[in-house]
Amino acid sequence: MGMRIEKNHDENFQKLDEVLAQYKDQQGMLIRILQKAQEIFGHLPDEVQSYIAEKTDIPISTVNGVVSFYSFFSQEPQGKYTVGVCLGTACYVKGAQEVLEEIKEELGLDVGETTLDHMFTLKATRCIGACGLAPVITINDDVHGRLSPSDIPSILHQYMKNQKEPVVK
Numbered sequence: 001m002g003m004r005i006e007k008n009h010d011e012n013f014q015k016l017d018e019v020l021a022q023y024k025d026q027q028g029m030l031i032r033i034l035q036k037a038q039e040i041f042g043h044l045p046d047e048v049q050s051y052i053a054e055k056t057d058i059p060i061s062t063v064n065g066v067v068s069f070y071s072f073f074s075q076e077p078q079g080k081y082t083v084g085v086c087l088g089t090a091c092y093v094k095g096a097q098e099v100l101e102e103i104k105e106e107l108g109l110d111v112g113e114t115t116l117d118h119m120f121t122l123k124a125t126r127c128i129g130a131c132g133l134a135p136v137i138t139i140n141d142d143v144h145g146r147l148s149p150s151d152i153p154s155i156l157h158q159y160m161k162n163q164k165e166p167v168v169k
């Protein structure tokens, strides 16, 4: 894993340089730059934040403040799939907590953590507006509803399986 990151490291910084060249002299472009940087690196580690701060002459405290403020920025590596368990009221009363416990057990994760193979990140979410399907979880853009804990292993397994198959378009 470490090796893969090393190999892409220089290439990623080159891409970031291109983004910076494109945006850095424009006003109010910090969020745009950070979004692009997150697309490139997958998350925004300290090293990337300091680099952006230095190149844009924006204080690191400002850069870090923006990254911390917006929930769509992440300072930790994220899994390929983000599993979001809705803990809104409707889902909660229909057993979201039990579903969450089952997912934690299957993946060996606590909320906010990512599996070592970078496949899954576990999050708890607020109501996602699908209360009719309660309890619901999201896996990236997919919504799975009317769940019971016993549904969880096979759902997760579908994503694990997809990963191993070549992508056919």
Ligand code: FES
Residues within 6 Å of the ligand: 086, 087, 088, 089, 090, 091, 092, 126, 127, 128, 129, 130, 131, 132, 134, 135, 136
């Ligand atoms: S409370 Fe879960 S979707 Fe609304």
